[in-house]
Amino acid sequence: MKAIDLNVDMGEGFGNDIALLEFATSVNIACGWHAGDAATMRRTAAAALKRGVAIGAHPSYSDRENFGRVVLNVTTDEIYTGVLYQIGALAAIVKGLGGHVSHVKPHGALYNEAERDENVADAIVRAVRDHDSSMAVFGLAEGQLVDAARRAGLTAFDEVFADRGYTAEGKLVPRNEPGALIEADADALQQVLEMVRHQHVKSVSGGYVSVRPDTVCLHGDGEHALTFAQEIRAALRSEGVTVTSPTLLQHASRPETGSRYIDRGVLESRLGCDE
Template identity: 55%
Template sequence: MQIDLNADIGEGCGDDAAIMDYVSSVNIACGWHAGDAETMWLALQAAALRGVAAGAHPGFPDRENFGRRPLARAPERVYQDMLYQLGALAGLARAAGVALRHVKPHGALYNQAARDPALAEAIARAVKDFDPGLRLFGLAGGASIVAARRHGLRVVEEVFADRGYLADGSLAPRGEAGAVIRDAAAALEQTLGMVLRGQVRAVSGEYLPIRADSVCLHGDGAQALAFARGLREGLEREGVTVAAL
């Protein structure tokens, strides 16, 4: 069995390079919710040095709230937002000799698109128009996956090691009990359940079926490096190969 282990980086964590020693893919902040030209450049170079697949992590233009505040932004504006941010990272990647492999929206944009078909459509259309060879990451079972398939994109159904789930398969909103998993053992247990058994336990107690193509680790958390190491070692102990798609 093989699984991709990805991390969101370039967001000011400080452990980005060390985290890359344990993951197989990274999603690089494109300067709107976090990051800038320098952080993108450094992340691209570090990914190339370690042979880690690099992708774009575009978000809402909301640095004050780290892109995690829901915004009522028109789908056509989101389409333009995506192209702008993809272009910024792609220009740096071309100069660095790094081929971008995928796109994963960030934060509130990601979660809203998982529920909103119009927003999901705008994101999928932007990725297709920019580069139809890019994979699009989306919440497993969400509207983003449906829209990406409709546009002929290669999809990656993503699950989360360090986030709690609601009974409908969406992520529990931050601030609610169980929304963020802070214990490394609990994160590994949830990850193994999703990867090996195709199920996850919701914060309300019931088990949900889930497809896992890639497991996400949030690189901005205080325990991000320890979680990355623990997840990589725990997956490999179970005979799971960690490798980019």
Template identity: 55%
Template sequence: MAKNTIDLNVDIGEGFAHDVELLDYATSVNVACGWHAGDPLTMRNITSEAIQRGIAIGAHPSFPDRENFGRVPMDLSLEEVYAGVQYQVGALAAVVAGLSGRVTHVKPHGALYNQAEQDADLAQTIVRAVRDVDSEMAIFGLAGGQLVRIAREEGLVAIDEGFADRAYTSTGKLVPRSQSNAMLGCKELACAQAIRMVLDGRVRTEDGSDVGIDVQSICLHGDTPNALAFARMVRTELAKANIIVQSIDHSRSPTAFSKTNGVIRPVADAA
């Protein structure tokens, strides 16, 4: 559904030097909880900065796989996944509570995120683990996908997410990272894709066709080359397109936006 308002979420706390600077361009963050990257001190430092800026804080749980950055599929029991998601979300929630803040959402990372789109039992396990920690937390998932659908069926708010820098298949899924064309290497093309998702509710797929996509948030990866320059460019191009960037009010509905972060400012004027 076309609109002119969008949330920008950034995967963060994964050990890159530009993390704090990336906060200047985010309205939501997904903080690594230690299993694919991150550690308690990084979690505290990042969330402290996010709280000061009024940025929505989310947990970014993964498979227990630091060696492969959580991007290799794993075959864990549903009990292991349930406990692991709760462990990671609970750890970040405790850190944020100690800073007088609150975790507002959960976005699975990497292979856990992608496998949830293929395995309904896995998706339901993730959703129920989050719900049983705090039913006020929202779930971020692939726009139009299985994870967000199941989250809504289980009574949680779900946020449909799009990706500026990832290629899409003709079925609206992400092209697997194992394929050479999974990432959009051209920053200008990625910015154009983000703007078209918001304004037109469409995305061009790898085979040249168009599919509909209804996004409430667009992801910016913190681990990609030139992540900071790309985030700056996205904000600038969104401003040129008169698209408002602000965080989602998770407590109301998947498509409701808060007014706390205001209208996007030109990058030159950003804090």
């Protein structure tokens, strides 16, 4: 039976994060460089741990002004250091709650730049590996980042997008170009089902591009984000697809590392009166 993950970017200061956790199986938490702060990271991580949702770091360029959507003129060493710093910050917070960060997914311009520049992809992968080589990498399906991760011996999961258009080369259409965003929920749902059923996606030029999705990104900032998350989860289940986190399944196959699900009593004792 096919299994698929539903991941949501969270801790960015908008959207109904807590409600979306009822439908997500993985979350990517902003690490403060494009959005969020330490308190938001802790609050979001605690809510995810309570629900058994896998936690990932969502590092970016240091660019709160542009929400991390602009490529900055920085060196690959600076990218490596910045990603390592952001992973470490979230990992420390999650560890304090008794949990574990299971994966890393770059945000915005950093995510896209990793597909254009293999040196950027390698810098991100080195940061993940040097922090914790058991962490997985989420990257664009069939893309350069997941390839770099696998070459480095890391686990990588191929990500597809419900509400983004694809070029003939399998890249995301830039946000400032026609066809970048799929506005209608029905069209986005159909795109996901097509990718899961047939391992391909229709590009904006009309042809089909091969994809083998492990995880589907659901953006939480849309007007109907919550309704769409509910609909897509129900539709996948009706297709006989298991909706679950690949990192939790991966971790369950390594009994020596212990469970990434956290005991509710342990979590509440560490939260004190915060919840």
